[in-house]
Amino acid sequence: MKREIKLGKLPFYWRMTDKPNSPVNPVPDFVDFSFEFNEDYQLIIQKRNDQTWGYLETIYKEDYNVGYLQEGHDLAISYGGDFLEFIEQSIDKLNPSTKRISEVGAGGCYILGKLKEKGFDVAAIDPSPIAIQAGAELGIEVIEDFYPTSNEMPKTDMIIHYDVLEHVLEPSAFIKEHAKDLNTGGLIAFAVPDCTRYIDSGDMSMILHEHLNYFDQESLRNVVESAGFEVLSIRPADFGGVLYCVAKVSETKDWTAKKGTSKFEKFDKNLHTLKNKVVDLINLGLQENNTLGCYIPLRAMPYLAIADIGSNNNIRFFDDNAGIYNQYFDGFEIKVENFQDVVDEPVTHMVIMSAAFGQKIKNKIIDKIGKDKMVIYCLDDFII
Numbered sequence: 001m002k003r004e005i006k007l008g009k010l011p012f013y014w015r016m017t018d019k020p021n022s023p024v025n026p027v028p029d030f031v032d033f034s035f036e037f038n039e040d041y042q043l044i045i046q047k048r049n050d051q052t053w054g055y056l057e058t059i060y061k062e063d064y065n066v067g068y069l070q071e072g073h074d075l076a077i078s079y080g081g082d083f084l085e086f087i088e089q090s091i092d093k094l095n096p097s098t099k100r101i102s103e104v105g106a107g108g109c110y111i112l113g114k115l116k117e118k119g120f121d122v123a124a125i126d127p128s129p130i131a132i133q134a135g136a137e138l139g140i141e142v143i144e145d146f147y148p149t150s151n152e153m154p155k156t157d158m159i160i161h162y163d164v165l166e167h168v169l170e171p172s173a174f175i176k177e178h179a180k181d182l183n184t185g186g187l188i189a190f191a192v193p194d195c196t197r198y199i200d201s202g203d204m205s206m207i208l209h210e211h212l213n214y215f216d217q218e219s220l221r222n223v224v225e226s227a228g229f230e231v232l233s234i235r236p237a238d239f240g241g242v243l244y245c246v247a248k249v250s251e252t253k254d255w256t257a258k259k260g261t262s263k264f265e266k267f268d269k270n271l272h273t274l275k276n277k278v279v280d281l282i283n284l285g286l287q288e289n290n291t292l293g294c295y296i297p298l299r300a301m302p303y304l305a306i307a308d309i310g311s312n313n314n315i316r317f318f319d320d321n322a323g324i325y326n327q328y329f330d331g332f333e334i335k336v337e338n339f340q341d342v343v344d345e346p347v348t349h350m351v352i353m354s355a356a357f358g359q360k361i362k363n364k365i366i367d368k369i370g371k372d373k374m375v376i377y378c379l380d381d382f383i384i
Helices: 050-060 076-094 110-117 129-138 171-181 196-201 217-226 262-285 297-307 339-344 358-369
Strands: 004-011 030-038 043-046 100-104 121-125 141-143 156-162 182-193 229-236 242-249 292-295 315-318 349-352 375-378
Touching: 004 262, 004 297, 030 050, 030 262, 043 217, 043 262, 076 110, 076 156, 076 182, 076 229, 076 242, 100 110, 110 121, 110 129, 129 141, 156 171, 171 182, 171 217, 171 229, 196 262, 217 229, 217 242, 262 292, 262 297, 262 349, 292 297, 297 315, 315 339, 339 358, 349 358, 358 375
Parallel strands: 100 121, 100 156, 121 141, 156 182, 292 315, 292 349, 349 375
Antiparallel strands: 004 030, 030 043, 182 242, 229 242
16 A cells, blocks of 8 residues: 655745845755655645755745735735635634734734734744744734744734644644643634645645645644644635634544545545646647746646756746746746736747636637647646
């Protein structure tokens, strides 16, 4: 019975740069990656190893914030606003007396800043220089440490985090720690990337070395309940590919570990089928006289690494995120262009790596340049 899926060295993404490898990357551009399966939680995870964890600890202390919940980011208002609405709805419905809210992994303190404006007493715990600086500017207390902390942390009515649990070595133990930091009747409310579609289809575009855990609703519920909490709600967000969860300390604590590996076996089979299809397309797009475009290049990176494109000059990256325009991913000397660049200088083949917006992007390209000027594939075209 297969317990590990080895994928070799894949891009270690954590930042964007104005010039290739400048400043010099403090960690390798490519690092080994393997999937494993936690049967108890029915959770697909990245295989734990000390080397990767050491690299992660290095970048978490760097003065860089790749997240989008920060002032000035194109997605902060829509994604952050939706999360704020989820928090407020949870408070109104489940614990209206909430006064103090603490955030784990606050990044630029965007969410806490908005909650402070609404009258809540807020605090954060985060080891990054970005969080310390943002907290000082906004008048928010920030404990400079990883969670759980050995420093004194006042009890709170709600603990929140956004895109944090997927980074944690032991997610159940991490959630279990929340119980001692909550006041009676307190809540936890958080978001994690929704990997449901990726797991069902075997799509490895979800891979990031920073993400140690790949959740769907089943595995998220198992982790939270195993930590001694009662799940009050799990649902997909209205904006962004995340799952929202709100929970309280359970009075029964009667969770039972799950059994069976059929979920992982199906994922393994679908992953190799989809991988071969996408790599074949990449190779087609890079044949003589062709140029290949990758729309949403971050999602294409695992496939590009396996296709071993090397320093091929016939590949271009495109993205609608203005924040990464003309910037570079470590390991690829290919600048990120935008939609207007596609129109001005089309490629012969384009693969669009967005499940949510792929067809929309494809139609937008066809509307501008015509349907016969470019061979366009969306990721969903390959999914079984």
